[in-house]
Amino acid sequence: xxxxxxxxxxxxxEMGQEVTLRCKPISGHDYLFWYRQTMMRGLELLIYFNNxxxxxxxxxxxxxxxxxxPNASFSTLKIQPSEPRDSAVYFCASSLWGDxxxxxxxxxxxxxx
Amino acid sequence: AQSVAxxxxxxxxxxxxxxxxxxxYSVSGNPYLFWYVQYPNRGLQFLLKYITxxxxxxxxxxxxxxxxxxxxxxxxxxPSALVSDSALxxxxxxxxxxxxxxxxxxxxxxxxx
Numbered sequence: 001x002x003x004x005x006x007x008x009x010x011x012x013x014e015m016g017q018e019v020t021l022r023c024k025p026i027s028g029h030d031y032l033f034w035y036r037q038t039m040m041r042g043l044e045l046l047i048y049f050n051n052x053x054x055x056x057x058x059x060x061x062x063x064x065x066x067x068x069x070p071n072a073s074f075s076t077l078k079i080q081p082s083e084p085r086d087s088a089v090y091f092c093a094s095s096l097w098g099d100x101x102x103x104x105x106x107x108x109x110x111x112x113x
Numbered sequence: 114a115q116s117v118a119x120x121x122x123x124x125x126x127x128x129x130x131x132x133x134x135x136x137x138y139s140v141s142g143n144p145y146l147f148w149y150v151q152y153p154n155r156g157l158q159f160l161l162k163y164i165t166x167x168x169x170x171x172x173x174x175x176x177x178x179x180x181x182x183x184x185x186x187x188x189x190x191x192p193s194a195l196v197s198d199s200a201l202x203x204x205x206x207x208x209x210x211x212x213x214x215x216x217x218x219x220x221x222x223x224x225x226x
Contacts (some may be wrong), residue, residue: 042219048213091157101147102214103159107155
């Protein structure tokens with residue numbers, strides 16, 4: 001199994017630009033999580049899906065952030081417009097109901113100038 | 114409300130000595146407890162978990178953790194530390210009725226030769 005795949009691995013953009021982060025969960029997993037990691041705030045859950053349906057998006061910082069999961073094998077996290085304070089590492093993780101273990105992707109390091 | 118505390122930002126241990134990384138938690142009901150490790154520039158990797166059963170849980174890379182209900186603790190341990198164990202360690206908890214994990218702030222473990 002290839003594990004959770006995230007792209008791009010690194011993204012550098014300018015303030016005001018739209019940023020789209022992508023995630024392919026492990027095949028067969030029915031939960032998908034988006035996290036943000038910063039030195040100041042640690043690891044934060046942004047949103048999670050079950051069977052492609054958003055269950056809890058209370059961690060999404062503001063309306064500039066949106067996430068979709070159009071099918072079981074793909075999810076996106078979009079920031080529009082981006083701001084320097086959005087600079088962080090964004091992780092996607094997936095899990096299978098009954099397993100309880102979340103499997104993380106390698107992350108996307110986002111830098112907003 | 115659920116919470117996780119990792120009281121030490123950093124733990125320093127000499128190679129070959131035993132190590133302990135502390136974690137305490139607060140949940141309503143029965144806890145599901147997890148330890149993850151993060152190496153530099155990598156995603157989080159699952160180490161071990163406690164759901165039910167034996168209070169001593171064994172995991173990857175020779176790590177183990179002991180669930181102590183009376184002290185609401187789930188400390189991570191290893192009998193003999195290796196330099197390669199140097200990494201960031203996260204404790205996480207969830208209630209049995211809620212699929213969302215609550216994460217600790219992380220503890221940086223440094224193993225000196």
